[in-house]
Amino acid sequence: MPRALEITDLSTHIALRRSVVQAVGDVSLHIDAGETLGLVGESGCGKSMTGLSILGLLPPGGSIVSGSIKLDGRELVGLSASELRSVRGNDVATVFQDSMTSLNPTRTIGYQVAEPVRRHLGASRREARARAIEVLGLVGLPRPSERLDDYPHQLSGGLRQRVLIAMALACEPKVLIADEPTTALDVTIQAQILDLLDDLKARLGMAVLLITHDMGVVAGHADRVNVMYAGRMVEATGTEQLFASMHHPYTQGLLASIPQLDQDGTQPLHTIPGIPPDLAYPPQGCRFSERCPRATDHCRAVEPPLLQIERTPEHAVASDAALEHLVACWHPVDGPVKRQEADPVVLAHHVHVLAAEQRDDAKVRLLDVHGLVKEYPVTSGAVLRRRSGSVKAVSDVSFSVNRGETFGLVGESGCGKSTIGRMVVALEHPDRGVVTLSGDDLTTMSGSRLRGRRRDLQLMFQDPHASLDPRMRVGAILREPLTIQGIGNRKEQDERVRELLGEVGLPQSSVERYPHEFSGGQRQRIGLARALALNPQLIVADEPVSALDVSIRSQVLNLMKRLQAAHDLSYVVISHDLAVVKYLADRVGVMYLGQLVEVGPSEEVYARPAHHYTAGLIDTVPIPDPQxxxxxxxxxxxxxxxSPVNPPSGCRFRTRCPAAQDVCAQVAPPMVRYGEGHWAACHFPLQRPLDAEVAPDGRTVATGSATSTQ
Incomplete structure (x- = not known):
């Protein structure tokens, strides 16, 4: 019986004007029906190009130069464009990463889901519409018959991704290629989509190629894993075998770079030095040799073949006993890397912060946020633009940050985290509430006084490419805040720029280069250097590493930790990645639909969450361990x-809460204390509160003043 998909010695090149990018080189893999193969690696390693080669959707200049791709025994390499069109969407389908750009904004979702059915199966308009309703229901879209005439912009990100999956499944393909299908989604929606793919695979018997850089996703959803680096396959085996006993140094480094929920914040994350090679000019020998601590001259001269490695009895996994374990390495490693020792600088800072928390007199309050409210008007009418409602972005949020402390804000997209960040750095003005920095009320300041105070507040953006002016050299970008604030003469500013580059680990020659000449991780280092230029007291880091590969992410997180310890910085870290916040933050605030529902010390909140939303967020974090x-x-x-335009009455989380009762719709729960500095707002909490009583209906009732989260 032929395999659902079998690729043998595939090489794909992309011809540029002056060079040829060797995107995929001699790659072999296979997937059986009902199996999920995880394809992992950093950006640019060839994962997506492998998927596009299967689909025949290569970019301009791209071509398959050698190798074989067989789908259910049928050779795809060499097929004409019309023959590939008959296969694509019918026998093999794909789910892309960005649902907004993948869907046609001018067509209804019903039309787009029905289109492949009409094209490939020759169905009538009525039959195709009925099939669209069927598959939209299959992927869990609420009220599918009512949503057929909706356009993509009318759906949330999670629902749009379900529509993409429905389009891919409409003709019941033999192979589904899921290319980073959840990267752009919140952790809660990600879990739903991945569980949905698992369920559909089991019910329809599909083969799934899961392309991702998230090792936690692979651990929970792949049967086997292939690891790619610089266009080459470097390791391939069963999922449990790979995580228990990987043998390639690159695989080991990828796994060790991931911050986990039990990570010690004083220990530096493992990092893979350097960046992947330019595939237009690939190095001789092993392509990982320049970043590998075990590399020898032989590694740099001769490329290792992908061969079966002998399995030691102590590392063999029973469920993977029959699986091969292929590795391309002259000096293989034996299992996961050991945890690193605590960074002395970070450890000293950590001890200092803990001591301050334990002694109230040692705390120095830096930032106070009290009663913040921010709403954005919703208007209707093309001419008169009457106000028909408001988006309730932030609703009565209060918290504080001490000097030298990191405060993390977590929650789903749209919960108000970034809006709070912009109000903290005075880029937006609250409708109500107060933001004070060292006792100064920023909300009443304006003009030169606010401009002068802004040097103590800096913002680190999510996208390091979009946040840097592409027309300015790095030297000018770092000098700009010094010039605006009138700090130093040109010579002193140049010296400060060189000092900043050294602090973030970039060469002095960077001053003459433009942002596009740097990698994503290097651009984020430039963004951090710019934030440090004025020696601020507080940096608001809005999703500072979400756009980076896991290996580069660990470098930036380690850098943020060391700079905080060296400069006694305070951070407000905004992220939907709970593991990143757990690693960085001393205290954490959990936001839901514009409100703070739980706040407290990170260790306490993660170990003993009181709010059902917090527990649900922690429960959905992908953990890179199959066991x-x-x-x-x-x-x-x-x-x-x-919708934040019309949020639920009472407790805003009640429509998704497993413990919700009638009182939750009628009364908004107050903040109640669960430990030292640990507060949560829930009528039926997961932990027993300290200063509250239990009412006859079982809900928690505050007995004292429980409105502060300080």
């Missing part, structure tokens, strides 16, 4: 985030 993933009794958070 842990199997043992987890994951409940997660179901449903979509309600």
């Amino acid at each position: 842990v993933q199997k043992r987890r009794n994951r409940v997660g958070i179901r449903g979509e985030l309600p």
